[in-house]
Amino acid sequence: MALKEQISASDPLSSTILISEKPVVEELHSKGSAVFKVYPGSSREKTVRITLPETIIGRAGECHFRLDVPSVSRFHARVFARGHEYVIEDLGSTNGTFVNGVQVLRCVLRHSDQIQLGQAKIYFFEERACHRKAV
Amino acid sequence: MPQEGSVKDRQTMEVTFWGTRGSISTPGRGTEKYGGNTPCVSVTVGDIQIILDAGTGIRNLGLEVDGESIGKEKISRFHLFLSHTHWDHIQGLPFFQPLYEPHAHLTVYGSRKKGRFLSSILKGQMDVDYFPIGLSELAATLDIQEISSRVIRLGPVMVDWEEQSFHPGGSVRYRLSLNGKKIVYATDVELDRLYEPTISKREREAHLKRYIKFVENADILIADGQYTEEEYPKKAGWGHTSIPVLIDLALQAQVRQLAIFHHDPRRLDAEIDDLWRMGLERIKAKGSHMTLFWAREGMTLAI
Numbered sequence: 001m002a003l004k005e006q007i008s009a010s011d012p013l014s015s016t017i018l019i020s021e022k023p024v025v026e027e028l029h030s031k032g033s034a035v036f037k038v039y040p041g042s043s044r045e046k047t048v049r050i051t052l053p054e055t056i057i058g059r060a061g062e063c064h065f066r067l068d069v070p071s072v073s074r075f076h077a078r079v080f081a082r083g084h085e086y087v088i089e090d091l092g093s094t095n096g097t098f099v100n101g102v103q104v105l106r107c108v109l110r111h112s113d114q115i116q117l118g119q120a121k122i123y124f125f126e127e128r129a130c131h132r133k134a135v
Numbered sequence: 136m137p138q139e140g141s142v143k144d145r146q147t148m149e150v151t152f153w154g155t156r157g158s159i160s161t162p163g164r165g166t167e168k169y170g171g172n173t174p175c176v177s178v179t180v181g182d183i184q185i186i187l188d189a190g191t192g193i194r195n196l197g198l199e200v201d202g203e204s205i206g207k208e209k210i211s212r213f214h215l216f217l218s219h220t221h222w223d224h225i226q227g228l229p230f231f232q233p234l235y236e237p238h239a240h241l242t243v244y245g246s247r248k249k250g251r252f253l254s255s256i257l258k259g260q261m262d263v264d265y266f267p268i269g270l271s272e273l274a275a276t277l278d279i280q281e282i283s284s285r286v287i288r289l290g291p292v293m294v295d296w297e298e299q300s301f302h303p304g305g306s307v308r309y310r311l312s313l314n315g316k317k318i319v320y321a322t323d324v325e326l327d328r329l330y331e332p333t334i335s336k337r338e339r340e341a342h343l344k345r346y347i348k349f350v351e352n353a354d355i356l357i358a359d360g361q362y363t364e365e366e367y368p369k370k371a372g373w374g375h376t377s378i379p380v381l382i383d384l385a386l387q388a389q390v391r392q393l394a395i396f397h398h399d400p401r402r403l404d405a406e407i408d409d410l411w412r413m414g415l416e417r418i419k420a421k422g423s424h425m426t427l428f429w430a431r432e433g434m435t436l437a438i
């Protein structure tokens with residue numbers, strides 16, 4: 001099932017959610033899952049589950065996780081699985097990729113990291129038994 | 136489709152933290168965010184691979200470059216700069232995979248201010264009593280140099296260094312420059328000692344002037360900030376700096392980014408998060424825009 005929810009640029013920090021039609025990679029399941037959240041804890045909270053070995057985030061329609069915000073580059077960053085971890089990598093974006101306020105080229109993601117792409121802020125949560133309460 | 140994000144040109148220094156923990160490795164859930172491996176930082180400029188210290192973190196760096204480039208004859212030449220030879224800064228070396236590759240070439244640079252030669256110290260940790268393979272049995276070409284010149288040039292990168300005064304047995308700080316950009320690596324030094332009453336005003340000013348001049352306007356200063364202000368009095372003389380002293384000196388030197396490094400082995404991730412918040416408040420109160428963070432394993436910055 002593909003669910004695509006567009007939110008206009010006048011709502012700058014919102015996200016577009018795309019649930020992959022591709023089969024979930026089995027290998028990733030065994031590593032425990034992870035999600036991105038927009039507005040965590042609020043009534044507008046949105047969750048994007050990371051299911052692909054590589055998720056492209058950006059303003060372009062082709063992106064797996066679309067952020068329709070002007071300060072976000074068309075192909076802004078990618079998140080990929082490496083071993084038992086997820087890594088975010090900037091794709092030469094105009095306004096940079098920040099993890100907890102630090103501009104990074106690449107960074108292994110950890111539970112509750114705040115990722116800023118241009119003006120858009122998203123949060124990374126690992127879903128493990130002991131983390132479920134926090135999520 | 137998107138471009139490959141990795142900057143493989145010779146205009147950018149890619150700084151990666153492979154080990155940020157001080158003294159001893161600390162695996163476990165409580166330390167996985169900032170990492171449990173002991174000091175190792177890599178700085179890549181095109182095909183030039185510079186490594187700062189060979190703590191346990193160097194093992195993961197070795198595995199990555201081994202999978203990526205050895206055999207393809209891309210990066211097979213490494214330049215390792217040692218701050219000093221305390222265990223936490225050399226213990227990963229025997230586990231650096233490229234050492235077992237015949238095509239790899241590793242040059243190790245370190246201080247010549249030791250009672251023993253650097254090569255004999257490194258050889259010692261691979262003596263048969265400690266490790267099954269001797270330093271002379273490695274497949275890679277190994278060149279151990281005690282630094283003699285003020286400046287070492289590695290392609291477009293210039294490396295200069297200074298002996299640091301306040302660490303048991305001594306330590307060296309390094310500065311890497313490329314096109315006006317500067318990375319300073321200054322770990323294992325007890326800067327709090329500068330403020331001891333036993334040190335004369337003249338001596339203090341001379342030390343401070345030298346330090347500030349070296350780190351001034353650094354695009355990133357990677358520096359020892361092992362202790363909190365409260366912990367420091369009990370650890371005085373152990374050779375490590377307290378966080379507020381480091382932050383204030385970095386502000387004075389107009390450093391752009393301060394990466395606090397050599398985390399105390401007892402420090403849990405949640406505690407570092409709290410220290411980070413307090414550090415940011417200190418910087419804000421002083422009206423500065425310096426970026427402050429605690430160095431984290433698996434993080435790469437472009438300088």
Ligand SMILES: [Zn+2]
Nearest residue numbers: 157158223323
């Ligand atoms: Zn150390």
Ligand SMILES: [Zn+2]
Nearest residue numbers: 219221302323
């Ligand atoms: Zn030391």
